[in-house]
Amino acid sequence: MKKIIIALSIILFTASCSKDEISAPEISITEPTGGFSIDKMQWLRIQPQVKNDQGATYSWSIEGKESNTTANFENVFVAAGTYTIQFTAKNQGGETVKTFVVTVNDKVYINKITRVFEYLPAPGQFINVLPLATKDDTAETMRVKAEEKLTANSMITLGGFGGYVTFGFDHTVINKDGNDFVVLGNAFSNNAEPGIIMVSYDANANGLADDEWYEIAGSEYNKDTTIKNYEITYYKPIEEPANATEPEYIKWTDNQKQTGYLSKNAYHKQSYFPYWKGETLTLKGTFLKSTMVKASYWITPAYEFGYADNWSNTDAKSQIDISWAVDKDGKAVQLKGVDFVKVYNSNRAENTSTGEQSTEVAGFKDLNIQ
Structure with a gap:
């Protein structure tokens, strides 16, 4: 018994000394x-x-x-x-x-895009035209051309599914209560070409868009028809078709074991494959089921909220709340602000009248700045 008491005393003394x-x-x-x-x-x-x-x-x-x-x-x-x-x-x-x-x-900022970090469109009917490209262009010269367009609030196309542009500003877009920004497009009633919006902030303070990206979880994010981690590969045609139209123009395959073609229409005769890319082009992202349907004519109704080029620029439904951002696992994140935005086409759909559904970007508006 005496030995037990002594041992306990030593333990208590040691614990007391450690805390002190x-x-x-x-x-x-x-x-x-x-x-x-x-x-x-x-x-x-x-x-x-x-x-x-x-x-x-x-x-x-x-x-x-x-x-x-x-x-x-x-x-x-x-x-x-x-x-x-x-x-x-x-x-x-x-x-x-x-x-x-x-x-x-206090400081006065410009309420628009001030820099483009990367521009990589998917094949589409406005590619090599909006902005204009030649066979001498490179990824860098096309980045500059996209930057010249967007800093002037002029429009560029992202082509088919996965085509994207990444841009930034002269200030941080703050996550305040309510909606924070609008990515400008050319959508109007029953003519939506929705692009998924990704946001990032300059966590490593180097001024480059190389930090973690977060997806704005719009109305389609949790739907059963949405495919996460979708991947598509486009194949450059061996030669341009001799005919004005070609239904089997640019072949594509995806990671859902599907294959198909982007067709060529009579309205746009230039190559639809980016001149400055190689023989194949692989793009990834979240795939959303298109709303394209034929009524008396082809229409593409808008999604409820959360996308670029979805509602008209003046419609409140085009506004984005940074608080909708989620990480790669779908978990909500609390961002104080964002410095970089990436937009990519979320759809793969086309018709014989208006061609493929392609997201267009025409600028940016920070709702914190008048």
């Missing part, structure tokens, strides 16, 4: 000369140095409202002003708080 040896976190934040200052709608990132951080939890607050629970601070401010920031680090040894002030400057 844990010190409260020590916080060090290097403040720039003149204090922290940032323009509105730009990311402010702060990386504090924390000693004694074993088992620590963190909390950042802006004007008393919690904004982050990570070791590093990351925020984008919608309005100019002076903001009090508080950083709290807590462990078993205690709690340490660091408070400082951030000045957010």
Whole structure:
């Protein structure tokens, strides 16, 4: 019995000493000369140095409202002003708080696309025309041509399923309450050509669209007819058809064990395969069942919400809420803002009257900016 008591005493003493040896976190934040200052709608990132951080939890607050629970601070401010920031680090040894002030400057931004990072359309009837391409063009020269169009709020085509464009802005588009932006297209009543919208923010702060992408989960995202991780390969024709029309023009195969052809119509006589691409072109994404149907004439009614070139630009249903974003596993994500947008054609459908259903992009509107 005596031995048991002694052993318990040793355990309790050791536990008491271990707890006493844990010190409260020590916080060090290097403040720039003149204090922290940032323009509105730009990311402010702060990386504090924390000693004694074993088992620590963190909390950042802006004007008393919690904004982050990570070791590093990351925020984008919608309005100019002076903001009090508080950083709290807590462990078993205690709690340490660091408070400082951030000045957010006012700035005027351009409410449009300011840069195109990549342009890769799928085959279609407006390819090599919108924008104009020649056989001497490359991926880079076509990127520049797409950028010239979109920065002027002029239209480009994405062609058939999977064709895409990636673009950015001179500011961060903030995720506020309600809808945040519109991708401009040329949709009108019963003439939707929906494009899926992907969003990303500059997590690595390098100014490039090379961070994780999130899909805007529109009205079709969870439907049984939607195919995730769809993949299609287009094959360049050996030669252009001699006839004005050709139903079996550009062959395609997909990962659903289907094959078919993109037809050539009499209205567009140029090559429908991008001049600057090789013999095949493989594109991937989420596939949505087309609404194309023939009534008295061919129509393509709009999806309910969440896509580009789906409703007219002035219709509230064309507006996008960043809060609809989901990750690759379909889980909702909470993004404070986005710096990059990617749009790709979600459909593979065509008819003999109007040709293939192809998404067009004609600009961008940030609803935070008047």
